[in-house]
Amino acid sequence: MSAFDTATRLVYLAAAAGFVLGLHLMNSPATARRGNQLSAAAMAVAVLVTGAVLIHDDSITAVGVVVLLAGAAFGGAVGLYAARGVAMTAMPQLVSLFNAVGGAAAALLAVNDLTDGTSAGTSVAVTAALDILIGTVTFTGSLIAAGKLQGWIPSQPLVFPGARALTGVLAAGFLGGGCWLVAAPGDRVALVLLVLCGLGFGVTMVLPIGGADMPVVISLLNAFTGTAVAMAGFVLANPVLIIAGALVGASGTILTKLMADAMNRSIPSIIVGGFGTGDAPSVGTSRDAHVREVSADDVAIQLAYASKVMFVPGYGLAAAQAQHQLAELGQLLEARGIEVSYAIHPVAGRMPGHMNVLLAEANVPYPQLQEMDEANPEFARTDVALVVGANDVTNPVARRPGNPISGMPILDVDQARAVVVIKRSMGHGYAGIDNELYADPRTGMLFADARRGITELTAAVKTLVG
Amino acid sequence: MSADLMFDLTVFVLSLLVGFEVISKVPATLHTPLMSGANSIHGIVLVGAMLIAGTAHGPAGYLLAFVAMAFATANVVGGYVVTDRMLGMFRARTPQPRQRSEDPA
Numbered sequence: 001m002s003a004f005d006t007a008t009r010l011v012y013l014a015a016a017a018g019f020v021l022g023l024h025l026m027n028s029p030a031t032a033r034r035g036n037q038l039s040a041a042a043m044a045v046a047v048l049v050t051g052a053v054l055i056h057d058d059s060i061t062a063v064g065v066v067v068l069l070a071g072a073a074f075g076g077a078v079g080l081y082a083a084r085g086v087a088m089t090a091m092p093q094l095v096s097l098f099n100a101v102g103g104a105a106a107a108l109l110a111v112n113d114l115t116d117g118t119s120a121g122t123s124v125a126v127t128a129a130l131d132i133l134i135g136t137v138t139f140t141g142s143l144i145a146a147g148k149l150q151g152w153i154p155s156q157p158l159v160f161p162g163a164r165a166l167t168g169v170l171a172a173g174f175l176g177g178g179c180w181l182v183a184a185p186g187d188r189v190a191l192v193l194l195v196l197c198g199l200g201f202g203v204t205m206v207l208p209i210g211g212a213d214m215p216v217v218i219s220l221l222n223a224f225t226g227t228a229v230a231m232a233g234f235v236l237a238n239p240v241l242i243i244a245g246a247l248v249g250a251s252g253t254i255l256t257k258l259m260a261d262a263m264n265r266s267i268p269s270i271i272v273g274g275f276g277t278g279d280a281p282s283v284g285t286s287r288d289a290h291v292r293e294v295s296a297d298d299v300a301i302q303l304a305y306a307s308k309v310m311f312v313p314g315y316g317l318a319a320a321q322a323q324h325q326l327a328e329l330g331q332l333l334e335a336r337g338i339e340v341s342y343a344i345h346p347v348a349g350r351m352p353g354h355m356n357v358l359l360a361e362a363n364v365p366y367p368q369l370q371e372m373d374e375a376n377p378e379f380a381r382t383d384v385a386l387v388v389g390a391n392d393v394t395n396p397v398a399r400r401p402g403n404p405i406s407g408m409p410i411l412d413v414d415q416a417r418a419v420v421v422i423k424r425s426m427g428h429g430y431a432g433i434d435n436e437l438y439a440d441p442r443t444g445m446l447f448a449d450a451r452r453g454i455t456e457l458t459a460a461v462k463t464l465v466g
Numbered sequence: 467m468s469a470d471l472m473f474d475l476t477v478f479v480l481s482l483l484v485g486f487e488v489i490s491k492v493p494a495t496l497h498t499p500l501m502s503g504a505n506s507i508h509g510i511v512l513v514g515a516m517l518i519a520g521t522a523h524g525p526a527g528y529l530l531a532f533v534a535m536a537f538a539t540a541n542v543v544g545g546y547v548v549t550d551r552m553l554g555m556f557r558a559r560t561p562q563p564r565q566r567s568e569d570p571a
Binding site for chain 2: 022027037043059065068083104105106115121225226232233236242246247251252254255258346349353365
């Protein structure tokens with residue numbers, strides 16, 4: 001190994017260490033930003049040293065330089081524009097798009113390696129085929145997911161006749177294409193077959209998935225992208241790609257597992273059975289449970305004279321764009337010396353942790369954002385729990401066996417001394433079952449749209465306390 | 467199985483384990499920035515894309531290199547910028563309200 005080679009490899013190793021340390025710093029909101037900057041610096045170093053390698057090798061053509069710089073400038077501009085302008089509610093779409101481009105880039109590396117004329121060995125061909133398969137599936141799958149999240153593609157599960165059969169054919173196609181490619185690396189027909197089947201499979205995999213399952217899908221596709229990048233590292237024999245890809249694969253896998261648990265689905269059933277097409281919400285209204293309806297003024301009195309208030313925001317809050325109003329109510333109560341915190345269920349949002357970002361954007365300080373395990377013991381000493389836009393994740397029947405949400409981790413809202421639910425109607429949540437919390441004598445229902453309800457509450461509290 | 471592949475596989479498996487260890491300590495509060503941060507890390511394919519551009523010759527090769535470069539750079543730049551933007555919103559306490567310049571939600 002020449003001195004230059006040694007130096008570049010050491011730099012790559014340092015970059016990989018930077019990624020690990022950067023992720024490590026993410027374990028607290030206080031250090032997370034520094035962690036991300038460290039990770040970015042490591043990336044910059046890796047890119048610079050690769051530039052040095054290109055100059056040192058001196059094999060790059062003049063056109064190659066232009067192509068490289070033009071591609072970087074174009075991609076960089078698009079990425080920067082998207083990152084600066086995106087609304088926080090649209091984060092899941094953006095992350096999906098980054099999954100898509102990352103997966104596609106990884107697949108392109110393998111395509112290039114198999115077509116550049118040099119005969120690849122069997123082991124390289126295996127990883128290249130895996131890279132192309134995972135990368136193409138991630139590319140189209142993430143694009144479909146982003147389209148669903150953005151509302152360009154209907155978010156209901158889309159099932160057309162023969163979809164299952166087509167998925168099967170595509171799976172057979174990429175298996176056959178992959179094996180063929182391993183047997184004859186560089187065979188163009190096999191390569192095209194693999195790419196097309198992978199692209200098609202990504203579409204048929206995500207189309208039947210409903211919008212509410214998106215947190216699982218995004219996490220899974222994130223894990224896929226990471227794995228594709230690691231496979232690209234095998235193909236290029238570059239450890240920094242393997243390490244970085246494995247880190248992302250691990251992250252995506254952990255989040256997939258967390259999301260699947262929080263939604264009461266097992267990962268095998270998700271992967272094998274298609275996603276959540278089964279439990280479409282049952283039609284019809286709930287039985288006429290005895291619920292207690294309350295007015296904004298009643299709730300304002302409860303809130304103003306409480307000593308501890310817990311907000312329980314769900315996706316309905318984000319859908320109504322009411323997080324700023326909720327944060328304002330929280331600040332008002334805090335100013336009165338009331339202890340305010342937010343109990344956040346893992347699936348409150350369209351991607352893991354989404355609700356926290358939305359509330360942080362609305363100026364809620366992060367010590368008030370409590371995750372489920374932290375929040376649950378607190379409910380017993382909470383005077384008022386205010387549930388906005390959350391339903392199934394507060395349903396006490398999850399603690400009993402024999403219903404669709406049995407065993408699902410829930411927020412122990414029913415432990416609070418009083419509960420107020422802001423909700424438009426008695427409609428069902430995603431699981432399509434009655435929420436026993438609403439019939440609890442300690443629960444008051446404030447029937448209103450999330451945004452209007454909170455605004456009225458804030459106004460009522462203001463009038464009350466002058 | 468070649469020694470090289472064995473070595474790469476070792477690196478892969480150990481990195482996965484390190485990843486599980488480090489990431490399982492990230493609080494749920496930060497899961498969105500974690501995912502977008504991890505997203506930027508897989509932008510490391512940019513290194514591979516640069517190497518492709520370095521060996522490219524002929525229109526097909528250049529086209530492939532251009533697309534790979536554009537995708538990977540968008541991934542890296544966009545990912546890190548948006549993660550930084552998000553993490554900048556996480557504050558312990560807010561003495562003075564921050565100006566909201568964009569999308570009045």
